[in-house]
Amino acid sequence: MKNFDLVFKALADPTRREVLRMLSGGERTAGELSDAFELGRPSMSHHFAVLKEAGLVRSRREGTQVYYALDTTVLEDVLARLWDHLGLGEFRKENQP
Amino acid sequence: MKNFDLVFKALADPTRREVLRMLSGGERTAGELSDAFELGRPSMSHHFAVLKEAGLVRSRREGTQVYYALDTTVLEDVLARLWDHLGLGEFRKENQP
DNA sequence: CCCGAATTTCGACGATTTTCGAAATAAGCG
DNA sequence: CGCTTATTTCGAAAATCGTCGAAATTCGGG
Numbered sequence: 134m135k136n137f138d139l140v141f142k143a144l145a146d147p148t149r150r151e152v153l154r155m156l157s158g159g160e161r162t163a164g165e166l167s168d169a170f171e172l173g174r175p176s177m178s179h180h181f182a183v184l185k186e187a188g189l190v191r192s193r194r195e196g197t198q199v200y201y202a203l204d205t206t207v208l209e210d211v212l213a214r215l216w217d218h219l220g221l222g223e224f225r226k227e228n229q230p
Numbered sequence: 231m232k233n234f235d236l237v238f239k240a241l242a243d244p245t246r247r248e249v250l251r252m253l254s255g256g257e258r259t260a261g262e263l264s265d266a267f268e269l270g271r272p273s274m275s276h277h278f279a280v281l282k283e284a285g286l287v288r289s290r291r292e293g294t295q296v297y298y299a300l301d302t303t304v305l306e307d308v309l310a311r312l313w314d315h316l317g318l319g320e321f322r323k324e325n326q327p
Numbered sequence: 328c329c330c331g332a333a334t335t336t337c338g339a340c341g342a343t344t345t346t347c348g349a350a351a352t353a354a355g356c357g
Numbered sequence: 358c359g360c361t362t363a364t365t366t367c368g369a370a371a372a373t374c375g376t377c378g379a380a381a382t383t384c385g386g387g
Contacts, residue, residue, distance in 0.1 A: 138244055145242035146375080147235060150312075157317035163334060176376050178335050197333045197384050208316070212309055215247075219305065220254040243345085260364060273346050275365050294354050294363045329387090336381065344373070351366065357359095 136188055140211045143187035148172065149180050153189060153203060160193075160202035233285055237308045240284035245269065246277050250300060253287060257299035 143149055152166055167177040181201060184190045188207035193200045240246055249263055264274040278298060281287045285304035290297045 137247075141238075141242050141247070142374095144312075145238050148375090150238070153316055157315075164332095167334090172375090173377055174334070175336080175378080179375075182335085194334095194383085197331095199334065203316070205316075212313060216309060218251055218254070219300065219302070239344095245345095261362095264364090269345095270347055271364070272348080272366080276345075279365085291353085291364095294361095296364065331386090332384090334381105334383080337379085338377105340375105340377085342373105342375080344371100346371080347369090349367085351364105353364080354362085356361085 136207065137211060137214075139187040140189065140207060143183050143189055146180065146183075149184055152180060152184065152201075153208075156190060156201060156203040160200045162198045162200055164198060166201065233304060234308060234311075236284040237286065237304060240280050240286055243277065243280075245274075246281055249277060249281065249298075250286060250305075253298060253300040257290075257297045259295045259297055261295060263298065 148170060151170075155161060155166060155169060163174075163178065163181060166181075167174050170177060181190070181192070184201075185192060189204060190201050191204050193202070245267060248267070252258060252263060252266060260271075260275065260278060263278075264271050267274060278287070278289070281298075282289060286301060287298050288301050290299070
């Protein structure tokens with residue numbers, strides 16, 4: 134699978150993993166996310182793009198600002214697949230409400 | 231945790247992930263692993279070193295050849311932690327919003 | 328239609344990574 | 358000790374990545 138590559142590339146950077154972690158608490162604007170790091174806006178925007186291309190986040194525009202949100206489906210799929218792929222026992226995610 | 235970075239860096243390369251996959255079937259010699267790729271031995275040796283530094287594989291020498299084996303403990307830990315860290319569905323415990 | 332705010336795109340630069348060939352190490356064997 | 362096999366270490370080129378400042382885009386409001 135092609136996304137496989139993009140996802141692991143995306144996860145390779147600590148800043149991007151931290152962004153994902155922040156997004157796990159709910160959606161945030163690009164500005165909010167950027168303010169949490171000591172990086173310029175262009176750099177952060179680049180990270181957002183990488184995460185988005187990997188399918189790990191989605192974005193939505195509201196007025197002048199852009200909201201980013203975690204998209205867990207790809208991550209769940211990739212991690213579960215890796216887990217299984219490597220033959221590491223059962224991978225259970227109890228998705229039952 | 232420091233290993234976190236090393237593990238994700240290690241997983242970022244497709245060749246290294248494929249090596250891990252091969253090792254999921256049991257230990258292999260450096261030569262056997264190298265023969266499965268169109269890369270020079272030095273390149274493969276470098277990949278082995280990266281995997282080893284990340285704690286994903288261990289090695290053992292037998293005569294002139296070196297056997298590599300998957301070490302699942304770190305991977306299990308890191309993936310489970312990531313899963314949990316990102317607040318995805320619960321990995322091993324019950325749900326409570 | 329112009330202005331200000333939020334965000335992204337562009338172009339470039341330094342740092343890291345991947346790869347290779349050549350040389351070095353390690354181990355068994357006669 | 359020399360010889361062969363298996364693997365790693367050592368530079369060094371080439372590709373990729375992360376970062377930045379400047380400029381461009383998008384949007385809402387006067």
